Amino acid sequence: MTAAALGFEAVFGRPAALVAEAPGRVNLIGEHTDYNGGYALPTAIPQKTRIEMAPRDDGLIRVATANVGGGAQLSYRAGEEARRGLWLDYVQGITAVLRDRGVAVPGFDARIASTVPLGSGLSSSASLLVALARGLRAMLALPIDDVEIARIAHAAEHDFVGAPVGRMDQMAASLADESTALFLDTRTLAFERVPLPAEVELLVVDSGVAHQHASGDYKTRRAECERAAEALGVPQLRDVDAAAEQRIASLPPPLDRRARHVVTENVRVLAAVAALRAGDLVRLGALFDASHRSMRDDFEVSVPAVDDLVESARAQPDVFGARLTGGGFGGAIVALVKRGSAAKVGRAVADAYARTPGRRATVLVGGAVS
Numbered sequence: 001m002t003a004a005a006l007g008f009e010a011v012f013g014r015p016a017a018l019v020a021e022a023p024g025r026v027n028l029i030g031e032h033t034d035y036n037g038g039y040a041l042p043t044a045i046p047q048k049t050r051i052e053m054a055p056r057d058d059g060l061i062r063v064a065t066a067n068v069g070g071g072a073q074l075s076y077r078a079g080e081e082a083r084r085g086l087w088l089d090y091v092q093g094i095t096a097v098l099r100d101r102g103v104a105v106p107g108f109d110a111r112i113a114s115t116v117p118l119g120s121g122l123s124s125s126a127s128l129l130v131a132l133a134r135g136l137r138a139m140l141a142l143p144i145d146d147v148e149i150a151r152i153a154h155a156a157e158h159d160f161v162g163a164p165v166g167r168m169d170q171m172a173a174s175l176a177d178e179s180t181a182l183f184l185d186t187r188t189l190a191f192e193r194v195p196l197p198a199e200v201e202l203l204v205v206d207s208g209v210a211h212q213h214a215s216g217d218y219k220t221r222r223a224e225c226e227r228a229a230e231a232l233g234v235p236q237l238r239d240v241d242a243a244a245e246q247r248i249a250s251l252p253p254p255l256d257r258r259a260r261h262v263v264t265e266n267v268r269v270l271a272a273v274a275a276l277r278a279g280d281l282v283r284l285g286a287l288f289d290a291s292h293r294s295m296r297d298d299f300e301v302s303v304p305a306v307d308d309l310v311e312s313a314r315a316q317p318d319v320f321g322a323r324l325t326g327g328g329f330g331g332a333i334v335a336l337v338k339r340g341s342a343a344k345v346g347r348a349v350a351d352a353y354a355r356t357p358g359r360r361a362t363v364l365v366g367g368a369v370s
């Protein structure tokens, strides 16, 4: 057994002083809207990142994880953060951002264990960042609220790690819970928790096709949105009225399609919140379906394997709607399923998927028989 597969005490020779956690998230609707100043509707998933910590008085930061290559341990000195292109950058990002904000970050030992799958579009990185920021808030008694925790986590990922992501994931990891959807205005970071109806459950199925966030495709989409906003004469696509269809259609391709996705997706989030409040699951499911089509055809962030998963989920009884969730280019789908049926639907979808050689799907949420 490698050192990091052991508990905190076995690794560091003393007990942990505190434990902090943060969940992964699944986005219900509102995709690629966050870096356009728009709306999103994520919810927390049961999988989480857990960090055990204890302060040190010599300025050394030692971090062990059980999640990378069977276990790993790395270290650096507080105040000497430097990007290495490794998982440790997320830890360094948080301590660097806190220091930039005037916090005297001391040394500490930390052990990270996460059940959030990597590369499935369920925000494993945001859950790590938020868990660590929470741990340091507790350790140093920092007077910061949960929105500030999300801002710190976003700055760490965006500015230090260098991933050009929006703010949805960090807000979800910091503020979402499993029984409500977090209706989020990513421009102001205003949020509202909307209860999920008791008659449905969520099914999340990973396609096994790994996505890469910092990858060129995400950056390209973001840049295309910025160009489209500029051509339309607005600060961000959030500011485009859905009635501006003609003007959107007059943009050069593919900017017309990119803008149409973002503008219609924002409208769909508002409609989804209204449907949730009204308990209108048929309408909500139709919005999931429309969101997937828009991501597939206009934003072009789906892949055939994910489209097949979505179609096969939709073909099952008791499914209200299904869509690709997260950044795309692989990753997972989320389906809205009648309560009590998710495990059955999950099995059927995974079995159908496995009929194509080389494909293997994993049910990540909704797999337990209820």
Ligand code: GLA
Pocket: 027, 030, 031, 032, 033, 034, 035, 121, 165, 166, 167, 168, 169, 213, 326, 327, 328
């Ligand atoms: C990734 C990013 C988010 C968001 C989604 C797409 O998860 O981290 O900021 O842009 O993709 O909705």
